Amino acid sequence: MLQITDLVKQYPNGFRALHGVSVTVDEPQVVAVIGSSGAGKSTLIRCINRLVEPTTGAIVLEGTDITKLNRAQLRQARRRMGMIFQEYNLVERLTVMENVLSGRLGYVGFWRAFRRNYPADDVASAFELLERVGLGGRHDTRADALSGGQRQRVGIARALMQKPDLLLVDEPTASLDPKTSRQIMRLICALAHERGTPALVNIHDVALAQSTADRVIGLREGNLVFDGKPTDLTPAVLTDIYGEEDWSATIRKDDDDEDEEAVAARDNGHALDAEAYAG
Amino acid sequence: MTLAEHAARYPEVWRKFSPRQTLIRYAWFVGVVFVAVWSIQNLDITWEYFLDAHIQAGDLIVRMVPPDWDHFSDILDPLLETIHIATLGTAVTFAIALPVAFLSARNTTPNTVLWAIGRFILVASRSINTVVWALIFVAIFGPGAIAGIWAIAARSIGFMGKLIAEAIEEIDHGTVEAIEATGASRLKVLLIGVLPQVLPVITGTTVYRWDINIRESTVLGFVGAGGIGIQLYSSINQFQWDEVAVMLLAVFGVVVISEFVSAAVRQRIT
Numbered sequence: 382m383l384q385i386t387d388l389v390k391q392y393p394n395g396f397r398a399l400h401g402v403s404v405t406v407d408e409p410q411v412v413a414v415i416g417s418s419g420a421g422k423s424t425l426i427r428c429i430n431r432l433v434e435p436t437t438g439a440i441v442l443e444g445t446d447i448t449k450l451n452r453a454q455l456r457q458a459r460r461r462m463g464m465i466f467q468e469y470n471l472v473e474r475l476t477v478m479e480n481v482l483s484g485r486l487g488y489v490g491f492w493r494a495f496r497r498n499y500p501a502d503d504v505a506s507a508f509e510l511l512e513r514v515g516l517g518g519r520h521d522t523r524a525d526a527l528s529g530g531q532r533q534r535v536g537i538a539r540a541l542m543q544k545p546d547l548l549l550v551d552e553p554t555a556s557l558d559p560k561t562s563r564q565i566m567r568l569i570c571a572l573a574h575e576r577g578t579p580a581l582v583n584i585h586d587v588a589l590a591q592s593t594a595d596r597v598i599g600l601r602e603g604n605l606v607f608d609g610k611p612t613d614l615t616p617a618v619l620t621d622i623y624g625e626e627d628w629s630a631t632i633r634k635d636d637d638d639e640d641e642e643a644v645a646a647r648d649n650g651h652a653l654d655a656e657a658y659a660g
Numbered sequence: 661m662t663l664a665e666h667a668a669r670y671p672e673v674w675r676k677f678s679p680r681q682t683l684i685r686y687a688w689f690v691g692v693v694f695v696a697v698w699s700i701q702n703l704d705i706t707w708e709y710f711l712d713a714h715i716q717a718g719d720l721i722v723r724m725v726p727p728d729w730d731h732f733s734d735i736l737d738p739l740l741e742t743i744h745i746a747t748l749g750t751a752v753t754f755a756i757a758l759p760v761a762f763l764s765a766r767n768t769t770p771n772t773v774l775w776a777i778g779r780f781i782l783v784a785s786r787s788i789n790t791v792v793w794a795l796i797f798v799a800i801f802g803p804g805a806i807a808g809i810w811a812i813a814a815r816s817i818g819f820m821g822k823l824i825a826e827a828i829e830e831i832d833h834g835t836v837e838a839i840e841a842t843g844a845s846r847l848k849v850l851l852i853g854v855l856p857q858v859l860p861v862i863t864g865t866t867v868y869r870w871d872i873n874i875r876e877s878t879v880l881g882f883v884g885a886g887g888i889g890i891q892l893y894s895s896i897n898q899f900q901w902d903e904v905a906v907m908l909l910a911v912f913g914v915v916v917i918s919e920f921v922s923a924a925v926r927q928r929i930t
Contacts, residue, residue, distance in 0.1 A: 430841055432837055432840065432841060456843045456844070456845060457843065458843070459840070459841055459842065459843035460842065460843035461843075462841070464838065464841040466834060466837075466838060468834050470832075470834040470835050470837060470838035471835065471838070472835050472839075472852060472853065472856050472857070473832075473835070473856075473857075474856045474857065474859065474860075475852075475856050479852075483839060483842060483844075483852050484842055485842075486839065486842050486843070486844035486848050486852060487842050487843030487844055491845070491847055491848055491851065494848050494851055494852060495851060536838075539838075539842075543842060543843075549841075
């Protein structure tokens with residue numbers, strides 16, 4: 382599905398963010414990318430859809446080497462990669478529906494986009510997705526009237542509107558409170574599994590990564606230093622990734638998380654209201 | 661803490677400026693006075709005219725009162741023409757300034773050459789006064805409203821283009837990145853990612869400029885570019901101050917209304 386080989390990124394100021402990283406994702410799984418700030422997590426994810434231009438290396442998605450594409454071909458390739466951002470990056474002054482439908486901009490013509498005249502199929506799947514992410518009925522609300530958690534749900538719906546082969550998720554919960562963070566992370570994982578879409582998720586919260594991801598990779602100063610199952614994250618491994626620290630309180634034991642999930646699903650509407658107040 | 665301890669620990673006096681800073685501030689003051697005195701000397705002002713200025717001003721007011729309201733029906737058409745010149749001039753400006761603004765903003769310009777051309781248009785437009793533009797367009801189109809419309813547009817393009825370009829440069833780049841990440845073309849990124857972010861500024865500056873243009877278009881007639889200025893100019897030349905008073909009051913009324921409309925529209929933009 383996705384094969385990254387010897388990816389190097391050197392910024393114009395000489396800073397080397399990635400020193401030859403190789404990662405292969407060959408099954409639909411949620412891969413959490415962890416590491417300190419500046420370890421190259423964001424650079425890695427942004428190199429895949431070339432929001433950041435890789436210096437050398439290969440990124441092969443479904444048989445296409447993305448690093449070799451020209452601008453027009455890159456736009457074609459980007460249509461197959463959905464991206465979710467830390468700051469949601471919605472068009473604040475447009476409605477929820479316009480934001481979700483913007484995921485189809487790679488497919489509709491300029492004048493259709495201008496008149497907001499999207500194909501009926503797209504509108505239908507937008508309504509379905511909005512309901513799935515817990516925003517049913519909010520399609521005409523302006524994005525700037527939503528809370529952080531609700532905005533991220535719109536961001537998720539926009540990315541999934543692309544029917545992507547790969548989800549790139551950059552710190553989806555870093556601007557959210559702990560409870561909303563967990564709801565959002567679970568939603569992303571659930572949707573990735575439902576649709577069989579692999580996802581690369583940058584995340585700072587080790588405990589949350591452990592409890593939700595299928596696989597964890599660790600970056601340290603631009604090098605891949607860990608690639609394994611969430612349960613393999615021992616204090617020694619975390620020290621290797623982040624440096625010396627007391628990790629005993631961070632590493633999760635299997636707790637009663639499943640119950641909480643069920644409650645969260647049942648109380649979805651209620652939780653959203655609470656989010657709106659928390660604003 | 662005893663007084664002695666306090667005196668030992670802290671300085672006795674506190675001043676905001678050091679002696680050096682104080683000296684520099686006085687030097688600036690002296691410099692400004694010097695420039696003002698120099699300007700007055702250079703201008704060869706005839707001070708005798710000042711002596712009876714208050715008498716002349718009083719005389720002018722006496723001649724203006726009462727305004728010749730019978731004249732009002734004669735100025736209605738030129739007054740409307742003035743408003744039309746301002747409105748059409750603003751419409752032309754909108755059509756030209758918008759693309760120029762996108763060329764002149766660093767984050768949306770296609771290349772450096774077009775950016776330089778856009779910036780040149782903005783600077784050229786703003787460096788020439790509306791009345792001077794009117795003289796140029798009267799020479800091109802002949803006297804009349806068409807010259808006025810183009811004069812208004814020529815001066816306004818720089819104003820609106822600059823403000824809109826600055827707004828484009830200050831948009832949230834994350835949103836643009838997100839739209840780019842969907843595989844949207846450059847034009848669609850501008851349409852969905854950039855335009856909604858600057859729409860309040862576009863609407864606000866357009867209405868604000870229309871309001872300015874109504875004021876500007878009242879003098880276009882002085883140089884033959886249409887509107888109420890022609891009548892105003894001839895009445896002043898014929899010392900018909902009671903007619904001038906009517907026109908000034910009428911213009912004042914229109915300006916107040918246009919300012920009110922422009923303020924109300926700008927307040928509603930969210």
